[in-house]
Amino acid sequence: MCGIIGYIGNKEIIPVLLKGLRCLEYRGYDSTGIAIHKGENLNVVKSVGKLSNLEEVLKKEHLLNGANGKNGKNGKSGHVSCGIGHTRWATHGEPSDINAHPHFDSDEKIAVVHNGIIRNYQEVRDSLIQKGYKFATETDTEVVVQLISYNFKETNSILKSIFKSVNELEGSYALGILFKQEPDKIYAVRREAPLVIGIGSGENYLASDSATVSQFVEKIIRLEDNEIAEISKENINFYNLKGEILKKEIQTVTRSKDILDKRGFKHYLAKEINEQAEVVSNLLKDFLPSHEKPIQFNHLKLTPDFLKTIDRILILACGTAYHAGLVGKYVFENLTSIPTEVQFASEYLNSKPLLTEKSLVIGISQSGETADTLAAVKKAISKGATFVGITNKQDSALADLAKEHLLISKAGLEVSVAATKTFLAQMTVLYMLAIYIAETIDSSNPKKLSLVKQELRLIPQLIDQTLTRQEHYQKQVLQYANNPDFVFIGRGINYPIALEAALKLKELSYIHASGYASGEMKHGPIAVLDTKVPVVSIIVPGETYDRVFQNSLEAKSRQAPMIAVAVDGDKKVESIFDTILRIPPITELISPFLTVIPLQFLSYYIAEHLGRDVDQPRNLAKSVTVE
Ligand code: F6R
Numbered sequence: 001m002c003g004i005i006g007y008i009g010n011k012e013i014i015p016v017l018l019k020g021l022r023c024l025e026y027r028g029y030d031s032t033g034i035a036i037h038k039g040e041n042l043n044v045v046k047s048v049g050k051l052s053n054l055e056e057v058l059k060k061e062h063l064l065n066g067a068n069g070k071n072g073k074n075g076k077s078g079h080v081s082c083g084i085g086h087t088r089w090a091t092h093g094e095p096s097d098i099n100a101h102p103h104f105d106s107d108e109k110i111a112v113v114h115n116g117i118i119r120n121y122q123e124v125r126d127s128l129i130q131k132g133y134k135f136a137t138e139t140d141t142e143v144v145v146q147l148i149s150y151n152f153k154e155t156n157s158i159l160k161s162i163f164k165s166v167n168e169l170e171g172s173y174a175l176g177i178l179f180k181q182e183p184d185k186i187y188a189v190r191r192e193a194p195l196v197i198g199i200g201s202g203e204n205y206l207a208s209d210s211a212t213v214s215q216f217v218e219k220i221i222r223l224e225d226n227e228i229a230e231i232s233k234e235n236i237n238f239y240n241l242k243g244e245i246l247k248k249e250i251q252t253v254t255r256s257k258d259i260l261d262k263r264g265f266k267h268y269l270a271k272e273i274n275e276q277a278e279v280v281s282n283l284l285k286d287f288l289p290s291h292e293k294p295i296q297f298n299h300l301k302l303t304p305d306f307l308k309t310i311d312r313i314l315i316l317a318c319g320t321a322y323h324a325g326l327v328g329k330y331v332f333e334n335l336t337s338i339p340t341e342v343q344f345a346s347e348y349l350n351s352k353p354l355l356t357e358k359s360l361v362i363g364i365s366q367s368g369e370t371a372d373t374l375a376a377v378k379k380a381i382s383k384g385a386t387f388v389g390i391t392n393k394q395d396s397a398l399a400d401l402a403k404e405h406l407l408i409s410k411a412g413l414e415v416s417v418a419a420t421k422t423f424l425a426q427m428t429v430l431y432m433l434a435i436y437i438a439e440t441i442d443s444s445n446p447k448k449l450s451l452v453k454q455e456l457r458l459i460p461q462l463i464d465q466t467l468t469r470q471e472h473y474q475k476q477v478l479q480y481a482n483n484p485d486f487v488f489i490g491r492g493i494n495y496p497i498a499l500e501a502a503l504k505l506k507e508l509s510y511i512h513a514s515g516y517a518s519g520e521m522k523h524g525p526i527a528v529l530d531t532k533v534p535v536v537s538i539i540v541p542g543e544t545y546d547r548v549f550q551n552s553l554e555a556k557s558r559q560a561p562m563i564a565v566a567v568d569g570d571k572k573v574e575s576i577f578d579t580i581l582r583i584p585p586i587t588e589l590i591s592p593f594l595t596v597i598p599l600q601f602l603s604y605y606i607a608e609h610l611g612r613d614v615d616q617p618r619n620l621a622k623s624v625t626v627e
Helices: 013-026 051-060 120-132 143-155 159-166 268-274 278-289 304-307 319-336 371-382 397-402 421-441 446-467 470-480 491-507 518-523 543-558 592-609
Strands: 003-009 030-039 041-048 081-088 110-118 169-180 186-191 196-199 205-207 219-222 227-231 234-240 314-316 340-346 359-365 388-390 407-410 483-489 512-517 534-538 562-567 579-583
Touching: 003 013, 003 110, 003 169, 003 186, 013 051, 013 081, 013 205, 030 051, 030 110, 041 051, 041 110, 041 120, 081 110, 081 169, 110 143, 110 397, 120 143, 143 159, 143 169, 143 421, 159 186, 159 227, 186 205, 205 227, 219 304, 268 278, 268 592, 278 446, 304 421, 314 319, 319 359, 319 421, 319 446, 319 491, 340 407, 359 371, 359 397, 359 421, 371 388, 371 397, 388 397, 388 421, 397 407, 397 483, 421 446, 421 592, 446 592, 470 579, 470 592, 483 491, 483 518, 483 543, 491 512, 491 534, 491 592, 512 518, 518 543, 534 592, 562 592, 579 592
Parallel strands: 314 340, 314 359, 359 388, 388 407, 483 512, 483 534, 534 562, 562 579
Antiparallel strands: 003 081, 003 205, 030 041, 030 081, 110 169, 169 186, 186 227, 196 205, 196 219, 227 234
C-alpha cells in the first residue's frame, strides 16, 4: 500500500526520487519523504499529505529549485547520488510529519522506508525498549530501523545486521535501507510485498512496481520473497536469508517515457473511463478473434478432463473486483451450469473452506497485491483446489501464485484510485473463461455460445457509443449532487452493477450510497426513501425488466427522485423516471458492460462538482496490502 523508490547513480537525486514518487503516489498519499546522503550525514525530509507538500518543504530547505525541479545543494552531477523515498498509506499511527517515512534509528545512522506490516512489531518494540531503546513514533517501521541498529551494534556488519533483523521480523513487507557509513549503497528486502530493481548503465533503481522503473530503464530484476539486495552504482548482489549469494534473471520491460500522461483529460479517472472500449477490444482481439472459432486460452494449462469434472467454482476478491466476480457468477452459471459462489476474500478467511480437488478457485485482483485476496487464495490452494488468477499486473504476488493458470486483464496502468477500466477488463476475462469452459465441457447450446460471442464482439463499439454521451450524462446528474444519500437497485446480472455504482459514488464523492437487489427494497431498505434520496434503477430489457419496473414503482410511491439506466427506445420508463441515462440497446447477459458506464460518470461528475479529489479520494489507496 505504500510506495518505495530508490536511486543510486550520477543523476541529481531529488528530481529522480520525486519522479518515482509521483508514479507511486497511487499506492498511498497520507505522507511522503526522502532520505539522501548529504556530506557525512543522512538527510531525511518528510511531510504529511501529498507529494506537492514535500516539494514545498524541499524548496524551503533549498534542496529543490522552483520550476525546473533541479536540486539546490545536493547531488551535483559527477558525484554519486544515493537516496530512498516513500509515499505512505497509514496503518500504524496517524498520517503526520513524524509518522512519515523514512524513519531513522536513534543515532540517525540508518534510514528505512517500508511497505507492509510488521506483525510482531509490539513484541520487538517491547524487547528493544527493555534494552534501552526509545521510540519517537507509533509506526511499526521505526521498530525495523531500531532493530537493524541494535543488530548492527551486535554484529558490526551491515549485511549481518540485515539478515538477522529480517529473520526476527514477522509479517509481509518490503524495505529500502540506507546506512550513513555506506554512502554508495542501498539495501533492499522483499517479503510478500513487491520490489523491483531497475538496471541502468552506471545507475540502478529500486521501486515498488515495474511501471515506475520503466520510466527510467528497460532492464529489471524482480526480487522474490525473502531476498535481499545490496545495490551499488555498478553492481548488485543478491542474498537469501542465510546470506548465500543468489543468481537472478534480468528481464526486459517496455520503456515507458511518461506513464503519468493524462492524454488531455482533466483527471486520470476520466481518461481511464474513456479507455474502456479500447481495453475490451484488445482483450477480445487476443481471446476471441472470431465468433466462429472456439475461445483461445492457449497459455492456460487447464486440461479438458479437469474442466469436465469441476464440481464448483469459487471466486475470491475484494471491492470492485468482487463485483466483477458477482457478474462472473451469473455468466458461469448461465453458460456452464457449474454452481458458482463469490466471496469477499476477507470473509473467506474466516469461513470453513468447502473445497475439493475438483473445485476451481478464481482469484481476481487488479493490483495482484491485495492482502486479503492473497491470503484467501492461499487458503483455497492449501485445500487442493485448482487456482486461476486474474490480475492486471504480471509482476504481482497473485500472478506468482497462479503460475500456469494466469490470465492478465491487460487494462494498462490504472492510476486513478477508483477502479473503472480494470473492472471492465476483469469482466471481459470472466466472460471469456466462462465461454472457454462451456465450449470445452460442451455444456451449453453451441448456437447460444456463438450468439454470446457475436454480441461480445460488438461490445467495444457499443461502449464507444455510450462514451459519446458523457456530456449529456453530466448535465443530467448534476442536479442530484447535493443529495446526501443514494440508493442503487438492480436484479440478476445488474445487481452487481448496483453495488459497484454505490461503491464508486461513495469513494469518489463521499456521499453515502447503498446498492440493493431491487427485490430486497421492500424488506427493509425502502424505509430510508423520501424526497431527498434518489433511487437509481438499472433496468434493461430481459428476464428482470418487469420486476425491476415494479420495484421502481414501489420506490416512486415513496416520493424518491427516480433515475434510470435504460436502453434507447424504451418508452415505458418515461412514465416513472425523472431522469433517464440512456445506453444503446443491449442483451441482458452482456449489459453490465454498458450499464456501469453512465454510473461511473454519475459518480465522477458529482464528485468533481463537489470539489473532491477525484483521482486520490481521502483515506484510500490503490493497492491494499494489509488484511
Ligand atoms: C474500488 C476499488 C477497490 C478495489 C479493491 C480490490 O474502486 O478500487 O474496491 O477494487 O481494493 O483491489 P484489487 O483489485 O487490487 O485486489
